[in-house]
Amino acid sequence: xxxxxxxxxxxxxxxxxxxxxxxxxxxxxxxxxxxxxxxxxxxxxxxxxxxxxxxxxxxxxxxxxxxxxxxxxxxxxxxxxxxxxxxxxxxxxxxxxxxxxxxxxxxxxxxxxxxxxxxxxxxxxxxxxxxxxxxxxxxxxxxxxxxxxxxxxxxxxxxxxxxxxxxxxxxxxxxxxxxxxxxxxxxxxxxxxxxxxxx
Numbered sequence: 001x002x003x004x005x006x007x008x009x010x011x012x013x014x015x016x017x018x019x020x021x022x023x024x025x026x027x028x029x030x031x032x033x034x035x036x037x038x039x040x041x042x043x044x045x046x047x048x049x050x051x052x053x054x055x056x057x058x059x060x061x062x063x064x065x066x067x068x069x070x071x072x073x074x075x076x077x078x079x080x081x082x083x084x085x086x087x088x089x090x091x092x093x094x095x096x097x098x099x100x101x102x103x104x105x106x107x108x109x110x111x112x113x114x115x116x117x118x119x120x121x122x123x124x125x126x127x128x129x130x131x132x133x134x135x136x137x138x139x140x141x142x143x144x145x146x147x148x149x150x151x152x153x154x155x156x157x158x159x160x161x162x163x164x165x166x167x168x169x170x171x172x173x174x175x176x177x178x179x180x181x182x183x184x185x186x187x188x189x190x191x192x193x194x195x196x197x198x199x
Contacts, residue, residue: 001068027092036083047076050093054100056143060158061104063147071107075100101163105173108151145195153188 014083036041054075058068078099086095093169146154155174159165160181165173167181 023174024190029088032083033091035080043080046079050079050096051075051076053093054096057097057100058104059161060146061101061108061155063149063151063154071100071104075103078103101159105155108155109174141199145192148195149188153184153191156181156184157188157192180181186189 027046031042031045031049035046051072055068055072058071058075059065062068062071075096079096082099086092123144146157149157156170159170159173160167167178167185170181171178177182
């Protein structure tokens with residue numbers, strides 16, 4: 001995969017200034033090894049180091065705190081049971097992040113939330129606009145607006161704009177065509193801009 005996690009393609013000075021700072025805590029190899037052996041204290045350290053960032057990822061995909069909390073817990077179960085698959089190549093946080101994203105996508109697929117409805121375009125009869133409104137709001141407010149998008153649009157938007165996936169990777173992950181991915185991204189942007197105009 002040729003995507004760069006955390007990359008935002010938004011032209012917003014506010015976005016860069018308001019984005020949460022990286023965690024001070026990091027997960028070192030010693031902690032990972034201790035977790036593999038079932039050390040409860042090490043597992044708590046790993047959880048404390050990753051939970052805030054991973055919850056933000058889950059919330060962006062699920063849109064609701066209670067659903068995001070469920071995905072966070074399920075994601076950590078997967079992280080702890082698949083620790084042996086982490087080879088030490090690349091960052092542990094990046095490896096774990098993929099697990100949380102996949103957990104969210106699996107949940108959305110189970111509930112058919114990824115059925116991307118063309119009817120929504122009619123309800124939001126707007127153009128794509130210039131995007132200048134995005135520069136006028138802060139990171140936290142923008143994330144809340146993204147969380148309010150319909151599940152299918154929100155998922156494509158998150159994967160392309162925030163995670164940096166290509167349309168081909170999104171199409172493969174969601175079982176849709178690249179054209180559908182592009183279309184849903186454009187509609188998500190249009191909805192987002194309409195929401196911003198209505199603030």
